[in-house]
Amino acid sequence: MDKKEKFVSESITPVTGTFDTGAMARGEPGLPAQFVWRETKYSVTKILDKWKESSPCKSGGKEKYVRKHWYKIETKSGEIMNIYFERKSLPRGQRKIRWWLYSIIEE
Secondary structure: OOOEEEEEEEEOEEOOOOEOHHHHHOOOOOOEOEEEEOOEEEEEEEEEEEEEEEEEOOOOOOOEEEEEEEEEEEEOOOOEEEEEEEOOOOOOOOOOOOEEEEEEEEO
């Protein structure tokens, strides 16, 4: 059966105290073990894949900066989701929004 990717692009709210502190110690975002999306709590049971998105320095330098950390996850209730962490803070008023649900893989 073909799987289809449903585009979502909505913020998710990590549940306090569920962050991966080991990843944070390595300088990576701490993937939350639980998060809330559309008033439903989801529990991450498995990381299926992870990757980073980088781009050149915007000031013209030769450096590259990691902009997003992506995770393909499976939840306790069986959803397959692509979520990401936005490293760069957003404009005022949205600065606390760092985690996003990009898409859901459907059968």
